[in-house]
Amino acid sequence: MIRILLADDHTILRDGIRALLEQEADLQVVGEAANGQALLELLAHTPADLVLLDVNMPVLDGFGVMPQLRAQFPEVRVLVLSMLNHENYVHRMIEAGALGYVLKNADSTEIIHAIRTVAANQHFLCTEIGLNLLRRLVERTPAPDPLATMPYLNPNSWPASAAAPATHTELSGRELEVLQLIAEGFTNQEIADKLFASKRTIETHRQNIIEKTQTKNTAALIRYAMSTGLIG
Numbered sequence: 001m002i003r004i005l006l007a008d009d010h011t012i013l014r015d016g017i018r019a020l021l022e023q024e025a026d027l028q029v030v031g032e033a034a035n036g037q038a039l040l041e042l043l044a045h046t047p048a049d050l051v052l053l054d055v056n057m058p059v060l061d062g063f064g065v066m067p068q069l070r071a072q073f074p075e076v077r078v079l080v081l082s083m084l085n086h087e088n089y090v091h092r093m094i095e096a097g098a099l100g101y102v103l104k105n106a107d108s109t110e111i112i113h114a115i116r117t118v119a120a121n122q123h124f125l126c127t128e129i130g131l132n133l134l135r136r137l138v139e140r141t142p143a144p145d146p147l148a149t150m151p152y153l154n155p156n157s158w159p160a161s162a163a164a165p166a167t168h169t170e171l172s173g174r175e176l177e178v179l180q181l182i183a184e185g186f187t188n189q190e191i192a193d194k195l196f197a198s199k200r201t202i203e204t205h206r207q208n209i210i211e212k213t214q215t216k217n218t219a220a221l222i223r224y225a226m227s228t229g230l231i232g
Contacts (some may be wrong), residue, residue, distance in 0.1 A: 002119045003047060006032045007039040007065075008054040008081070010196070013104070017052065017081075020108050027115065034058075036065030043073050050119045053098070055082040055089060061173035066096035079118040081111070084177055088229060090129055100124035170212050176230070178205040183222050183231045 004021065006014045006029060014032050021027045031046045033039035035057040043051075051069065055062035062080065069078060079100040080093045090101050100118040102111055106126045117124040125133070171179065174195075181191045188206065192199045206218070215221040225231045 002027050002115065003030045003049045004028065004115065005030060005039065005042060005046065005048045005051045007034075007036065007051055007057065007062075008032075009034045009057045010054075017111075020111070021115075024112060027112070036060030036062065036068075039065060040068055040072065043069075043076065048076055050077045050079060050115060052079050052081050052115070055080060055084050055093065056173040056177055063092060063096070063173055066093065066098065070097040077118045077121065079114055079124070084173075084180065085129060085132065086180060086231060087129075087133060089176065090125070090133075094123075101129060102126040103128055171209065171230075175205055175209050175212075178202060179209055179221075179225055180231055182206065182209075182218060183225060 018029045031042045037060040078098040080098045083104045102114045114124045188202045192202045215224050
C-alpha cells in the first residue's frame with residue numbers, strides 16, 4: 001500500500017485527486033494539507049510514502065517547503081503536481097529533490113502511473129514536459145546523442161538558460177505563475193479567473209513583479225523574462 005499526502009491549496013482539486021486515488025487498491029490518501037507549513041506539521045505525526053505536492057500555495061509554497069521536506073523527511077518521495085510547465089520550474093523542483101513532475105492537465109492514468117513510479121524511487125516526468133524538454137534540447141544543442149544530455153536525467157546538463165537567474169529566486173510561486181500568464185497575453189481579469197483570485201490581487205502581483213525585476217512596464221517585463229529564461 002502506498003500512503004499518500006496531498007498538498008494543494010485548492011480543496012476541489014484535493015477532493016478530485018482523492019476520489020481518483022480511492023479507486024486504486026494499492027493507493028491510500030492518509031492526509032491533506034493546504035500549504036507547505038501544514039504539510040510539515042502533518043508529516044510529523046502521519047506516516048506517508050509519498051507527497052503529491054503543488055508548487056503555488058500560501059504561507060509556504062513548493063519551492064520553500066522542499067528543502068525542509070528533504071531535511072526532515074528524507075524517506076518520503078515527492079511528486080510535483082502543478083500547472084507550471086516551464087523548464088525553470090521543473091528544474092528547480094527536481095534539483096530540490098522531487099523525483100517527479102506532472103502537470104495538472106495530465107490524464108488520470110498518467111497521474112496514477114507517476115505516483116507508482118515515484119513511490120518506487122524512480123524519476124518521472126509527464127509526457128508533455130518530456131516532449132517540451134526534448135524539443136528545447138534539440139533546438140539548443142545539436143548533439144548526435146541528445147539522450148546523453150537529457151535535462152531531466154542529469155540536472156547538471158540543463159542548458160544555461162534553464163538555470164534560475166537571481167531575480168527568479170525573489171519571485172514567489174504565485175508571481176511566477178502570474179508572470180507566465182501575462183506573457184501568454186491574458187488580461188488581469190482572465191488571470192484572476194484562472195487562478196481563483198480577485199482582479200485586485202492580480203494587479204498587485206503584476207506590480208510587485210515589475211518592481212522586483214526593475215522593469216518599467218509589462219512589455220519590458222516580458223522582454224526581460226524571456227531574455228533571462230523566466231519564460232519561454
